[in-house]
Amino acid sequence: MGEPGTKAPLSLEELEASASLRTGRKHVLSILVENKSGVLTRIAGLFARRGFNIDTLTVGPTEDMQVSRVTLTVDGALHPIDQVTKQLHKLVNVLKIRDLEPAETVSRELALFKVNADGTQRGELMQIAEIFRGKVVDVTKRAIIIEVTGTTEKIEAFETMVRPFGLIEMMRTGEIAISRGRSET
């Protein structure tokens, strides 16, 4: 491209098309919002009417009482993330959005698994839980409840392991994420 400020005209051929609209990966959006009624509805409604799917969504307080944080994951293979964030920015109650880079982010979710476990299976299940640094939080004669914390991939790996035992119920919180280092998320 020609130098800014010079009279050299810019060749049209030199102009690059803007980045491809779909990134092809999962995005974790960390959104600071004003803690006002209806904000979550505005966000969810925006996703619905623009045809964007939310994969996971968590909402919670922050260190500032006036501000809440929404962490949501959305599939960049299906949706133009650029358009998603621009539309979110138009919501008056949305203060800040960060599209967290996977390499510079620590993310976690918590899951509870209720699994069939009579006498013979209990030991093996507890071993698996230990490998995943899970915790047994309840045991009855017929079932066991295991709590696992970790990345989405870890939770999914654990699910694969325990499913053959007979998964009665599973609950997941959805991801929360925080950026590494000293800078604010």
Place this chain on the structure above:
Amino acid sequence: MRAVDALMECLKAEGVDVVFGLPGGANLPTYDAFVTGGIRHILVRQEAGGGHAAEGYARATGKVGVMFATSGPGATNLVTPICDAMMDSTPTVFITGQVRTELLGTDGFQEADTIGITMPVVKHSFMIQHPTEIPRAIHEAFHIARSGRPGPVLVDIPQDLSRAEIDYEPVTDVRLPGYQPKTDGNQKQIRQAAKALASAQRPVIYAGGGVVNANASAELIEFATSDRFPVTCTLMGLGAFPATVEGAGGRQTNPQWLGMLGMHGTRAANYAMDEADLICAVGARFDDRITGKLSEFAPRAKFIHIDVDPAEISKNVPAHIPIVGDAKNVLAKLVIEYRAIGADPTRLDAWWSRIDGWKAKYPLGYEDSTDEEIKPQYMVKALYEATGGEAIIVSDVGQHQMWAAQYYDFPAPRRWINSGGLGTMGFGLPAAMGAAVGSPDRLVCGLVGDGSVQMNAQELATCAQNQIPVKIFIMNNGYLGMVRQWQELFWDGKYSHVDMGQFPDFVKLAEAYGVTGMRLTSKSTLVQDMKRAIATEGPVLVDVRVTREENTYPMIPAGSAAREMVG
């Protein structure tokens, strides 16, 4: 004072001189405040009419239009005008009454979740939860409605909160940390745009309603004439670039004007877009009525996209040089940068000879009648002549709207008001009423369809009661004409429920409402008859009988490319 009295003070502080509205149970306190509030209130006959009137007022004046309604059905009737204002970026504030807070969520009488129902179609909304919030919410509503990309803002006020006593202190600031529209435009990007324009061999300026909203017509003209850039406007942008200019021999066609582009645009405009190597979009959003088949839209072009709403940039068509900013600011800077380059205007000679070739070969045209029959296109030309091209024209939606856009050569912005994005039939009559209230010194003519006008005809009573001097010309073909045209062209000519017959008798309807009614059927006297209607005091409803089956051409069939124009 009562919160509603504070509300009146807030409206005055915002410079509101007139509001439209309709009272009901939930906004009785507000209407009590109107008695001594010192604000002109125009009582409409149905809330949708009032909402469109507020839009017409806003579009004619550039100021924020205001509409008051009660809860429940009053508020739900506003959904269409709110959505319309959203699609066409019209600065409006809607203030609705709500049931008492103790009844909220109980399915109380005339309760509706107004905030919830309107959420997808507002720029923002405020649910009042404490009476002291009212003054700040009102000021913030006006600020949001008129700044950045304008749009509708709703304030929902429960009845009990509106009559509560508060300590009113004028609000002089807004606190909206999440709302900071960027209006300046990045200087480096603007410089890049200037360079790209200087090297373009086949440039086109494609201007939309954003230029009108930003009051940037003068800047657009200066930019376009800083070289010999060809200019086309969208339906919403008409008038932003003058279709005619004053020359030695009087008024003549502006040589840089290509006409409107898009589905019913001119061939010159659409072919120029198709062959352009650089398109500079200003305050336009690459709507499907403009692009046709997206994959074949302007296949040779690079795009500069100037818009105050960053979400519009690269939404439909990826921009090579995005510039987020207000059209007025950005165009002013762009002219300076462009002039500094000193581009050679003769590089556009070949491009202009190609464009002028299209203009000569494919002018807008129709086969005129040889008898007294009034062709709809002729009706628009007659209206142009009768008004000297100087009226504010407010249209409804359908064939008449497209013919008006094609044949009325708008010389200035805010002279053309229509429902572009949502395509709301029933918009025209009340919006004309609102425009006339806002612009008492200029002639306001409605140009409406016989189908459309019936959707809000009740506002004739408002016009009569307030002696609002609108001249409404009905292009009466007894059909839902545009739907009939599509059935003829794309559904094998099988007409399904498009024949409206000659009902009602519009002259009698006008008279019943206390409005002057006229019926015009003769081509030879049409211009002078129209002048007579215009010279008649007060509101006038004119039933103009036109050719029943006439198609709007040229046309890009839906989903086709620009070069596949027919007709």
